[in-house]
Amino acid sequence: MFVWNEYKIKWFEKAAYLTDFYEGIAEKCDERGLVNKNSDVLDVGCGLGYLSMALSPYVNSVTSLDISEEAIGFLNKKCDEKKMSNIKPIACDWKKHKPEKIYDAVFICYCGGFGTEEFFKLAGLSSKYVVGIIPNSSFGDNFGINRFFEPVKTYTRRENLNSVSNFFEQNNIIFGNIEHNCEFGQPMDSMEEYKSFMEHYFDIKDDALLKKHSEACLKKKGKAYYLPNIKRSNIIIVENGLCSGNHKAFQ
Numbered sequence: 001m002f003v004w005n006e007y008k009i010k011w012f013e014k015a016a017y018l019t020d021f022y023e024g025i026a027e028k029c030d031e032r033g034l035v036n037k038n039s040d041v042l043d044v045g046c047g048l049g050y051l052s053m054a055l056s057p058y059v060n061s062v063t064s065l066d067i068s069e070e071a072i073g074f075l076n077k078k079c080d081e082k083k084m085s086n087i088k089p090i091a092c093d094w095k096k097h098k099p100e101k102i103y104d105a106v107f108i109c110y111c112g113g114f115g116t117e118e119f120f121k122l123a124g125l126s127s128k129y130v131v132g133i134i135p136n137s138s139f140g141d142n143f144g145i146n147r148f149f150e151p152v153k154t155y156t157r158r159e160n161l162n163s164v165s166n167f168f169e170q171n172n173i174i175f176g177n178i179e180h181n182c183e184f185g186q187p188m189d190s191m192e193e194y195k196s197f198m199e200h201y202f203d204i205k206d207d208a209l210l211k212k213h214s215e216a217c218l219k220k221k222g223k224a225y226y227l228p229n230i231k232r233s234n235i236i237i238v239e240n241g242l243c244s245g246n247h248k249a250f251q
Contacts, residue, residue, distance in 0.1 A: 004047070004068045007200055012048055013074075014187045021182040021231055022054035025109070025133060028178055028235060030058045034105055034129050042103040042125055044094045045111030049075030051133070052087050055107070062087045063103070065094045095121060102127045109133040114236070115164030119173075129239055133180070135160045136232040143186065143229045144217040145202060148209055161234045168238075176237040184231035189224050197227075 016022070029035050039059040043052045046064040048071050055062050064087055066072050072091040079087050090097070095118070106126040108114050114122070114132035123130050137160050161177075168175050188194045194214060198204045219226045 004070045006070075007196070009048065009070065009074055011186060011197060015184060016048070016050050018187060019182060019184045019231075021180075021184050021233075022050045024180060024182055025051060025235060026054040026058055028180065029055075029105075029131065032178075032237075034131060034237065035059050039104040040101075041105045041107060042097075042099070044106060044108040044122065045113075046075065046089070047071050047109075047111075049078060049087070049089060051107060051109045052089075053078065053082065053084060056084050056087055060086065063099070064089045065092055065097055067091065067093050097125075099125065105129040105131060107131045107133070110135065110233075112159050115159055115167040119167070119238075123238065127240075129237060131238075132164065132236045134164055134234055134236060136179075136181075136234055137161070142202075143227050145198075145204070145213060147216070148213045149202070149204055161236075164236060168236075173238060176239070178235040178237070180233045180235050182231050182233075183228065185226055185228040187221070187224060187226050188218070191225070194218060194225060194227070 026035075035041060035055065035058050037058070037060060040061045041055060041059050041063070043049070043055070043062055043064045046052050046066045047068075049064050049066075052062045052064040052075065064072075064075060066075075066089075069091045072089045075087070075089040079085075079089065103126050105128055106122050108122060108131070110133060113119070114134060119130070135158060165175075167173075186197060188197065191214070195210060198210060198213075204210065217227060219228060
């Protein structure tokens, strides 16, 4: 299970500052009429809340749930800084969340559980749409590392387009799919930070392999560095919840 700590928060904040990954998701959902100024939406497993903040200008309210007190504390601070009064961060397990009313749309982004039996619980919280943002593949080419290292264990089993599609098809769930690919690289202040990042996220410590990887992939940016990465994702949309009793989505 992914656990936020001070290092991951710092790295993610630096990376999120340079990408429009989340803004792009919000824009695509707005363009397709999934949200509007009257929408009350739920962001499940919101993490640091960047999707919630991107959705905020398009909707009436966002309820943001994450089990991590650290992540919710970060989001509360950002909401204060940005004066985003329509976001409600809550530290809790989403499966224990009991809203006063059903949401217009439920979002779950890179959180896992979308293509499992937990989907039906998510659908029970939404009157119109359940939207999952998932990786295109189980591993992909994160930061170019699979050219130099064996696929990292924590990524090889992650939820992806194939696993979610199979689950939905097996359960007769009708869904839409929007490709969403965006630069989402990692800024680094030093080579020491690069090595720390690679060890922390991917458990890679071999200096010789890190040297080959950094020479091929790490870009010098003035006195700092940047590790490029294309985040290849899919926005999966299920409309109108579930038909009770047979686990089938309406069109």
